[in-house]
Amino acid sequence: MSKYWSEITKSIEPYVCGEQPKDKKYIKLNTNESPYPPSPKVLEAIKNAANGELRLYPDPDCDEFRKAIAEYYNLSKDEIFIGNGSDEVLAFSIFNFF
Incomplete structure (x- = not known):
């Protein structure tokens, strides 16, 4: 499959995870x-x-x-926007204004 990849795609470096402490006394905050x-x-x-x-x-x-959200916050359901994660919500927000 990789023979069909563009040169740009081939040059992308894969994500490398940060250090993951093995000691259980630490609470990991870097991995969500x-x-x-x-x-x-x-x-x-x-x-x-x-x-x-x-x-x-x-x-x-x-x-x-x-x-349910609208009722809880005393809003109209038309005032509530639901997205597939923050990336999508931010993208739609930006597209709305630019």
């Missing part, structure tokens, strides 16, 4: 990982979600999620 296990409520929610609908794609408009 939580040093704590998930709460029992999260584990229960995951178990409850593992039903027949888990195999389906979610609603691309996130209507129920946007509605």
Whole structure:
């Protein structure tokens, strides 16, 4: 497959992870990982979600999620923007203004 890569792609250096301390007395903050296990409520929610609908794609408009956030913050669901991570949210924000 690499024979089809452009010269630019071939020249890209792969990401090298930072030092990962083996000593458990340190809390790693450089890898965006939580040093704590998930709460029992999260584990229960995951178990409850593992039903027949888990195999389906979610609603691309996130209507129920946007509605819940809007109700919590006393907003309209049209004022809520949901994206696939901060990169997408920032990209749409920039495209909106430039």
